Amino acid sequence: xxxxxxxxxxxxxxxxxxxxxxxxxxxxxxxxxxxxxxxxxxxxxxxxxxxxxxxxxxxxxxxxxxxxxxxxxxxxxxxxxxxxxxxxxxxxxxxxxxxxxxxxxxxxxxxxxxxxxxxxxxxxxxxxxxxxxxxxxxxxxxxxxxxxxxxxxxxxxxxxxxxxxxxxxxxxxxxxxxxxxxxxxxxxxxxxxxxxxxxxxxxxx
Amino acid sequence: xxxxxxxxxxxxxxxxxxxxxxxxxxxxxxxxxxxxxxxxxxxxxxxxxxxxxxxxxxxxxxxxxxxxxxxxxxxxxxxxxxxxxxxxxxxxxxxxxxxxxxxxxxxxxxxxxxxxxxxxxxxxxxxxxxxxxxxxxxxxxxxxxxxxxxxxxxxxxxxxxxxxxxxxxxxxxxxxxxxxxxxxxxxxxxxxxxxxxxxxxxxxxxxxxxxxxxxxxxxxxxxxxxxxxxxxxxxxxxxxxxxxxxxxxxxxxxxxxxxxxxxxxxxxxxxxxxxxxxxxxxxxxxxxxxxxxxxxxxxxxxxxxxxxxxxxxxxxxxxxxxxxxxxxxxxxxxxxxxxxxxxxxxxxxxxxxxxxxxxxxxxxxxxxxxxxxxxxxxxxxxxxxxxxxxxxxxxxxxxxxxxxxxxxxxxxxxxxxxxxxxxxxxxxxxxxxxxxxxxxxxxxxxxxxxxxxxxxxxxxxxxxxxxxxxxxxxxxxxxxxxxxxxxxxxxxxxxxxxxxxxxxxxxxxxxxxxxxxxxxxxxxxxxxxxxxxxxxxxxxxxxxxxxxxxxxxxxxxxxxxxxxxxxxxxxxxxxxxxxxxxxxxxxxxxxxxxxxxxxxxxxxxxxxxxxxxxxxxxxxxxxxxxxxxxxxxxxxxxxxxxx
Numbered sequence: 001x002x003x004x005x006x007x008x009x010x011x012x013x014x015x016x017x018x019x020x021x022x023x024x025x026x027x028x029x030x031x032x033x034x035x036x037x038x039x040x041x042x043x044x045x046x047x048x049x050x051x052x053x054x055x056x057x058x059x060x061x062x063x064x065x066x067x068x069x070x071x072x073x074x075x076x077x078x079x080x081x082x083x084x085x086x087x088x089x090x091x092x093x094x095x096x097x098x099x100x101x102x103x104x105x106x107x108x109x110x111x112x113x114x115x116x117x118x119x120x121x122x123x124x125x126x127x128x129x130x131x132x133x134x135x136x137x138x139x140x141x142x143x144x145x146x147x148x149x150x151x152x153x154x155x156x157x158x159x160x161x162x163x164x165x166x167x168x169x170x171x172x173x174x175x176x177x178x179x180x181x182x183x184x185x186x187x188x189x190x191x192x193x194x195x196x197x198x199x200x201x202x203x204x205x
Numbered sequence: 206x207x208x209x210x211x212x213x214x215x216x217x218x219x220x221x222x223x224x225x226x227x228x229x230x231x232x233x234x235x236x237x238x239x240x241x242x243x244x245x246x247x248x249x250x251x252x253x254x255x256x257x258x259x260x261x262x263x264x265x266x267x268x269x270x271x272x273x274x275x276x277x278x279x280x281x282x283x284x285x286x287x288x289x290x291x292x293x294x295x296x297x298x299x300x301x302x303x304x305x306x307x308x309x310x311x312x313x314x315x316x317x318x319x320x321x322x323x324x325x326x327x328x329x330x331x332x333x334x335x336x337x338x339x340x341x342x343x344x345x346x347x348x349x350x351x352x353x354x355x356x357x358x359x360x361x362x363x364x365x366x367x368x369x370x371x372x373x374x375x376x377x378x379x380x381x382x383x384x385x386x387x388x389x390x391x392x393x394x395x396x397x398x399x400x401x402x403x404x405x406x407x408x409x410x411x412x413x414x415x416x417x418x419x420x421x422x423x424x425x426x427x428x429x430x431x432x433x434x435x436x437x438x439x440x441x442x443x444x445x446x447x448x449x450x451x452x453x454x455x456x457x458x459x460x461x462x463x464x465x466x467x468x469x470x471x472x473x474x475x476x477x478x479x480x481x482x483x484x485x486x487x488x489x490x491x492x493x494x495x496x497x498x499x500x501x502x503x504x505x506x507x508x509x510x511x512x513x514x515x516x517x518x519x520x521x522x523x524x525x526x527x528x529x530x531x532x533x534x535x536x537x538x539x540x541x542x543x544x545x546x547x548x549x550x551x552x553x554x555x556x557x558x559x560x561x562x563x564x565x566x567x568x569x570x571x572x573x574x575x576x577x578x579x580x581x582x583x584x585x586x587x588x589x590x591x592x593x594x595x596x597x598x599x600x601x602x603x604x605x606x607x608x609x610x611x612x613x614x615x616x617x618x619x620x621x622x623x624x625x626x627x628x629x630x631x632x633x634x635x636x637x638x639x640x641x642x643x644x645x646x647x648x649x650x651x652x653x654x655x656x657x658x659x660x661x662x663x664x665x666x667x668x669x670x671x672x673x674x675x676x677x678x679x680x681x682x683x684x685x686x687x688x689x690x691x692x693x694x695x696x697x698x699x700x701x702x703x704x705x706x707x708x709x710x711x712x713x714x715x716x717x718x719x720x721x722x723x724x725x726x727x728x729x730x731x732x733x734x735x736x737x738x739x740x741x742x743x744x745x746x747x748x749x750x751x752x753x754x755x756x757x758x759x760x761x762x763x764x765x766x767x768x769x770x771x772x773x774x775x776x777x778x779x780x781x782x783x784x785x786x787x788x789x790x791x792x793x794x795x796x797x798x799x800x801x802x803x804x805x806x807x808x809x810x811x812x813x814x815x816x817x818x819x820x821x822x823x824x825x826x827x828x829x830x831x832x833x834x835x836x837x838x839x840x841x842x843x844x845x846x847x848x
Binding site for chain 1: 506523527528530531676677678679680681682683684685687688689690691692695715716718719722723724725
């Protein structure tokens, strides 16, 4: 595999072919914020926090570093006024859903995000998709998936699979940046196994 | 049907078809596109067939059920050839007269003729009607003269001659060269040069390549691709096959909305017919080139019209876009080089190959060649599909072809480019319509939607409507689009409901910046356009809503009130009786008053108040005048209106 040399924040970085800008930065110890990225998973490009500025020739553009491949002689800036402004508002929008998430709170400090800028709609899930993708790509079980589209999108456990697979796994639990995943699982479990709500929704597996 | 094994056999077969057709034989063409079917063209068709038999003309008259003619609000449309006499808004009851008088006696039936709304003159021939006369119908024109279910009709008008031409010695490189020379740009939204896209796929190293027809038309009010696929499916297939040959693809897909049943039916039939004639399948026209086409029905998500989302959906997964940093003409469907163009783009290809790039480039502007089909809707006299050369002014489209604004109202803006397009104001009506000019004006070509708005339209509400549509259709994969649009929708809704705050405009601008810069696909990247373009040209309307709680167009329900002018009210009781919520107090000879607490602003009172009184007023941004005291509400004898 051939080597690629690029510049990130003025620092010379060496990457191998096929590496993304984010991976190249991480390998050189340069921090770029992420929420939906996980090294065991295919790049997703959902949260857009890892947006950076690249300069190809004399052309500057904003790209999302977790899906943008490193190129020879690429010049990357991981922060600028505009990048910080974008990250700030992205974090503010997520804080409306999950105000108590420690990861979001750290990001809020870094980018000066106001947690009360947008009206609270505490739904907790921030749609990073880590649980869904981890279960599908690493565990190959598909016990949890996305339901519906856009602003109505939610994660949901598929009871028939979840009750067989999840109790001995739960590897997705620590991936969740909010507390929503566990809650969704407990709900599924109680509905499906005749818990407090009566268990009428799903048959017991 | 026989299989044709060479371009020569094709030409001979075409001559056979033409020689069997008598050009002077009367032929009734009846529009049978979806729009005309909705206004009853099926019943008319049945009646024509019945009546022709009844009047003993079975061998003497041809009937042709064609695709959409474009003038949809006048449907069902009949054109009688060879004279070209056209009748509009035909009902089954009109049919016997048409057969006995126009067909048998060659007499024109006056009351079925089109009346020009401007000159009030009756017009006999389709070609003289301003709506048609001022168009340049290169791609769409054949729709009205062929039966889309007859491949022989298509052959009779020269169809598949471009296919014959490429297999008479044109190399794929030559085909590609011609398309590049034509500077054909994608008609689906982005306007990317088709030749360049094709070239990228052709030179990509992979052996397996795909071509796709994007027929997932989803813009509200737009239906040009539907009409082409329904009305002239073979032109799309011919273009697709030529594209496949040029890039070296042997498999093509037509991704069409399942909400377009007639388009699905007609294109599926067209594929079968083309296969039988040897225009598709193995060894096309004896050339050794193989190409197969599969129809895929989409489940109806707006975002699936985005090229990468469409490909993801074709692969059998949820239709969500993927990053495009490596273009899909290099890594597309199943990671193979894939050329995706929309229906109209593909339908242009046979014309370019058949008549040459030099012919094609005589139409249009420097940067945008050829024609574009627009779906002209909204507050416009002539609603329908119009095909015009690039570079025509908005004014010509709206006034010469569209016949202007109905009801004596004033033009306010035209929204182009679909939901994520922009609104163009009156001062830019002289703008020459092409890809670059529309973008410069803060809108875009998109797939060709054109919604005309008059003075009664609130521009803030228009922005709210489109942002709401896009919020609803966002796939939710990326955060700026999903959450950013949700916030924009909320703020805009608040403004139209009189709950706007100082700083809202700035916040909307900040959200727009992030959504444009950080969204994954073109849906998000262009979604703030409806807001940005209305802010650019109609900022005063935003400020009136926020600062004065006033809707200048008197349209936003929460910001208007209805009020009865006591000096004009003649206590006629009409509004009082018609009010659906009993909000009007009054009686005979007792001036009516609207109870503002009960009133739901439905506007019925304004509509029913006789114009000679015009007592009901719609107001915004000012308090409703205090009600007249009880003692002054009685209309004395002699003061009542003589009417």
